[in-house]
Amino acid sequence: MTTRIAIVGCGFIGGIHSRALKGLIGGGLVDARVVAVVDRDAERAASFAAAHGADVVTDEPADAIAGADAVWICTPTSSHRALIEQAADAGVAVYCEKPLATSVDDVLAMTHCVEKAGLAHQVGLVLRAAEPFVTLQRLATDHASAGRPMAIVFRDDQYFPNQGQYGSDWRADVAIAGGGALIEHSIHDLDVLAWVLGPIASVTCRTANYAGHDGIEDVAVVTAEHASGATSSLISVWHQVMSRPSTRRVEVFCERALVWLDDDMAGPVHLVQDDGEQIIPTQTGANWVEQLAVPAPWRPGLAAYAAADKEFLTALAAGTPPAPGFEVALAAHLVAEAAYRSAAAGGAPTPVARPVALL
Ligand SMILES: NC(=O)c1ccc[n+]([C@@H]2O[C@H](COP(=O)([O-])OP(=O)(O)OC[C@H]3O[C@@H](n4cnc5c(N)ncnc54)[C@H](O)[C@@H]3O)[C@@H](O)[C@H]2O)c1
Incomplete structure (x- = not known):
């Protein structure tokens, strides 16, 4: 089944994941589609949406998360916890950028949250x-x-x-x-x-x-x-x-x-x-890095991020725990x-x- 992806945060690292995901999807290396993109900056969100043909373009994460199977959280660090809690409410798998949070208390709360909700989780310790x-x-x-x-x-x-x-x-x-x-x-x-x-x-x-x-x-x-x-x-x-x-x-x-x-x-x-x-x-x-459907000069710089994204999507498809999970980040x-x-x-x-x- 095709995994429906939401990207929240269309800045620097969101852009790297966006290119990596486009390369993986276009190269037939994963069965997924970016269906929703979120940013407070409408222009950034629109450019990501155009790159993926996303159906939902919004500044409201909940709207995007609701229609997805997995969300990439690529916003500045202090916003991660609230987004994880929204994903848990919607039962959506989470790939969250590092650092997970600005305090150990928040990291603990987030780790509890994904475990209690039974969400698949991976952190961007790439x-x-x-x-x-x-x-x-x-x-x-x-x-x-x-x-x-x-x-x-x-x-x-x-x-x-x-x-x-x-x-x-x-x-x-x-x-x-x-x-x-x-x-x-x-x-x-x-x-x-x-x-x-x-x-x-x-x-x-x-x-x-x-x-x-x-x-x-x-x-x-x-x-x-x-x-x-x-x-x-x-x-x-x-x-x-x-x-x-x-x-x-x-x-x-x-x-x-x-x-x-x-x-x-x-x-x-x-x-x-x-x-x-x-x-x-x-x-x-x-091997597979050469199959990323992106301009060849981009591939070496994208390889680690594409490997992490591929690992996450492959684990979701197989129903196995992705790695590294939030416990590694903790x-x-x-x-x-x-x-x-x-x-x-x-x-x-x-x-x-x-x-x-x-x-
Ligand atoms: N794994 C890595 O190698 C790596 C590299 C760079 C950054 N990061 C991490 O990724 C996160 C983002 O960093 P960045 O450099 O991409 O930042 P950035 O400022 O370039 O991009 C963040 C984007 O999120 C948007 N945004 C902010 N709050 C939002 C919200 N609540 N809802 C929707 N959109 C919101 C901003 O408008 C911006 O476009 C940080 O936690 C950072 O530490 C990880």
């Missing part, structure tokens, strides 16, 4: 679908070859995202974004650290604010102690270097391997062992929350709260 990261995680957790993973050095930097390709100003408003570089952008990175090295037990964190927007840190330095005994360090920076829109460099040290990348979307991944360095090609340009939010507490206490070691203790 690095888990990016082939370079899939490859890095696979190589670093291949204990037979690499030994135990010991430590990660993770650097993530981008220009302050209220300019350039982001073209909106809400990321400088703490009431909407919930914080700065750590929660708004590096929630992805906190999730990757736990994906590769296992759950994070405690953190220390320091933050700084150079741009001067209240509550919006543009430097966050986190040291994480994982339950396995491994350690990781994340430096996340929002600067003003306009030639660096978003860039990650990650080095995973295992007992018998160094696995590293410095292009999070295109790869390649480097594997260094006793016999020297190998370049491990990733599949970004291969774990990352708990780490971010502990990091902010640590920073507020001058960098004190701070245990990560366990979700069971909060429920």
Whole structure:
């Protein structure tokens, strides 16, 4: 049965999902149709509607959600919870962008809400679908070859995202974004650290604010102690270097391997062992990505988002739980929350709260 999709939020990330979905649908890779689009900005909504031949174009999410089987929530962070509650009322599956919310309380409420309503749910922690990261995680957790993973050095930097390709100003408003570089952008990175090295037990964190927007840190330095005994360090920076829109460099040290990348979307991944360095090609340009019905130059940049969207739609069609679900996001939010507490206490070691203790 064709899955009827509503897209709520026709901005930057809504546009990426819109193109990914158009490519997947046009390429015959999923059986779905975008039937409704929603934005407060009528012009944006109209342009999305034209791209998909959507039947419903509105600024009222409830009208769009009611006629859909699945909704992509692509609005600024503070609006996600109310939209999830509307989707739950309508019994519609949800793909919600990260961060799920501006506070752990809201993330918990949203996780309860989708579980209580029995909704299929996926969060836009899209690095888990990016082939370079899939490859890095696979190589670093291949204990037979690499030994135990010991430590990660993770650097993530981008220009302050209220300019350039982001073209909106809400990321400088703490009431909407919930914080700065750590929660708004590096929630992805906190999730990757736990994906590769296992759950994070405690953190220390320091933050700084150079741009001067209240509550919006543009430097966050986190040291994480994982339950396995491994350690990781994340430096996340929002600067003003306009030639660096978003860039990650990650080095995973295992007992018998160094696995590293410095292009999070295109790869390649480097594997260094006793016999020297190998370049491990990733599949970004291969197989189904080539079937995306979009101009060829768009495919590498869309690949991770298309993979996540495809995963969600395939799981819905099969009746299996999509991944990563809200529980994965909750774990990352708990780490971010502990990091902010640590920073507020001058960098004190701070245990990560366990979700069971909060429920
Ligand atoms: N997964 C990723 O890689 C990724 C990348 C960028 C952004 N995001 C996340 O996606 C979300 C949106 O970010 P963005 O950069 O696309 O923002 P944006 O400002 O570019 O777009 C948001 C759109 O939502 C519309 N809007 C706002 N509130 C609305 C409401 N209540 N109902 C209907 N429309 C509404 C706005 O008019 C705008 O067109 C944020 O949570 C952000 O953190 C995720």
